[in-house]
């Protein structure tokens with residue numbers, strides 16, 4: 001069952017009912033100011049850090065769900081309604097929500113009145129615009145009131161939810177222009193140099209800034225007493241919960257239309273210019289921001305800029321094929337999700353509260369992969385931030401806070417896959433940009449400038465960290481966990497609530513990861529290539545020898561007969577083996593070892609992927625392990641805590657499915673790769689939205705697996721490495737256009753269902769138009785470049801500004 005449809009022309013998803021199977025959200029903003037907005041206009045906004053600089057309040061895990069947002073209430077006669085349906089939930093005559101790239105438009109109609117609100121963050125500004133267009137579509141004049149409403153968060157989102165003894169007494173506001181602008185200035189007097197405001201470009205009939213007055217102490221957002229009474233109380237918040245609500249009285253003649261513009265802004269002022277006069281905040285910067293956005297015309301122009309911004313970004317990679325679902329995922333939604341994930345890491349979604357986690361070392365490096373072609377300069381900056389949280393021995397803080405860029409001590413380090421992801425991120429960036437100079441950047445260890453070394457040296461330390469931490473079988477030690485955060489082989493936790501990731505109850509130097517070994521063989525050569533290109537042949541040779549040794553160790557000690565083992569545990573026993581009772585086979589090593597090419601010539605790779613098909617594949621994707629764990633295994637940790645079929649215990653963890661897609665292309669099996677691609681790709685799941693539940697335009701982290709109570713049900717949409725990896729799989733390996741050190745590699749491995757397609761790829765300033773005739777066979781591609789046949793499948797990088805025509809036949 002569907003709840004909407006794609007509008008590819010406008011790059012929008014159009015939701016036709018407010019009652020989606022879960023709130024279907026969108027993100028506003030892409031640089032500093034961010035907002036989350038659901039199809040019922042729920043959500044919140046923040047400046048840079050979702051925990052420390054939260055502007056508006058949101059209630060997670062509330063009943064009903066999706067509680068708190070930017071609400072507009074209409075009162076016409078005795079009828080009170082929201083154009084977003086909720087929170088009042090008065091039946092609407094018509095409803096539509098359009099989620100576009102960086103903006104959302106929610107329209108509700110009732111009794112001949114249409115109210116359409118456009119939400120977006122203008123490019124380069126630190127505010128949200130809420131532009132409300134009112135239209136009288138009836139035959140008689142209409143007089144009604146429109147009330148706005150946002151609830152302020154007292155900046156630190158965690159403290160805001162817990163420290164009530166203080167917070168109920170700190171709230172302060174200033175009110176200007178009879179309520180036209182409401183300033184939120186809690187804690188400004190003391191240590192904050194920032195405030196927020198909510199402004200409307202119209203005279204107001206009244207306002208409220210105190211939540212209790214506006215709603216009524218025992219009322220929810222669905223029954224604001226002020227709105228039902230039809231009169232603002234002009235309340236002034238003192239402590240408790242400051243809010244901002246304005247009431248505008250409107251009369252519209254038949255057919256008349258009017259747009260009111262609200263701006264929800266964030267302002268920072270220099271420390272010595274905080275005050276206009278004693279106790280009165282400096283409003284100059286706020287007024288300047290408002291002046292740029294105080295009319296419909298200015299807002300339309302800003303929306304135009306936002307659309308142009310996205311249109312330009314998306315010219316980096318696009319495909320035109322015979323499959324519209326493929327095209328819309330590749331051209332629009334998958335890339336959009338990559339941008340959002342790059343910005344948010346795993347901080348703020350409707351499944352991540354914005355207070356729990358900072359930027360992940362492994363997560364952010366992988367998020368780069370699908371983002372780097374959009375804005376390479378930002379990827380560069382991110383790499384340097386990430387690398388600065390590495391330690392001198394090559395290990396790394398697992399997470400860091402975006403506002404301070406400091407490593408997170410509470411989580412610490414010891415995730416032994418982390419270091420290698422840095423090499424992968426750096427390689428992806430250089431291949432995209434050609435900027436080898438980044439390797440010379442001096443980057444601190446542990447943010448200590450006195451301990452700075454070149455980025456290339458950081459990569460070396462990453463590589464050597466694996467070599468310096470080998471176990472008894474000559475395979476990498478796993479540490480606290482590798483990519484699978486829930487495989488905690490040194491944890492042995494028997495204490496409720498103890499963190500599986502940060503507790504190490506036994507100091508072990510036995511537990512080894514075949515997954516990290518696969519990574520090492522796949523990613524190590526990228527570091528060798530970098531060394532070679534810097535003229536360090538000896539180092540490149542050393543690296544290649546180590547990689548060869550590891551490859552041999554995987555085949556000797558990491559092979560179980562029909563698939564790759566997952567690990568050796570604390571006691572040196574096999575994990576992910578036919579000898580195990582549960583968890584006999586795991587997806588991760590099959591994916592990464594075959595991506596590394598291990599066993600491609602000996603048949604191990606084919607066998608491993610056939611085993612994936614046989615034991616892990618199901619209707620909704622490839623599950624993580626099989627059989628699922630049904631008991632807690634003390635020596636395995638969190639993985640065995642989840643009920644069977646969920647999350648890391650045999651859920652379809654969508655992040656690692658593309659590793660199998662890529663692996664299938666490595667051994668030349670396009671149909672399998674395609675089947676796996678389609679299975680988890682949201683646009684192909686639109687018809688089962690009632691089961692799938694999360695947005696049909698973005699990937700979710702997890703879909704319940706075959707052992708679950710409800711197979712096919714997804715959770716945790718938006719912020720997941722799934723976005724990047726699926727983009728890498730489809731764009732670089734199936735459609736087959738991949739940036740390499742010296743050129744674009746063109747090697748399609750695409751289903752015969754798509755017999756021809758054209759990819760337009762921008763790289764290093766040049767544009768490549770690549771027309772593919774596809775037999776569906778996985779043969780070597782035959783290429784002509786600007787009419788000339790070439791040998792091999794590398795299209796050398798052309799000068800910036802040039803247009804290169806490539807014809808490819810497979």
Ligand code: GLC
Nearest residue numbers: 346360362363483484485486
């Ligand atoms: C989550 C984490 C990621 C981890 C994955 C598997 O997505 O963000 O770091 O690799 O779970 O455990």
Ligand code: GLC
Nearest residue numbers: 357485486500501638647648
């Ligand atoms: C939990 C989640 C996993 C995540 C980890 C770290 O273990 O299951 O997906 O990566 O927490 O926060």
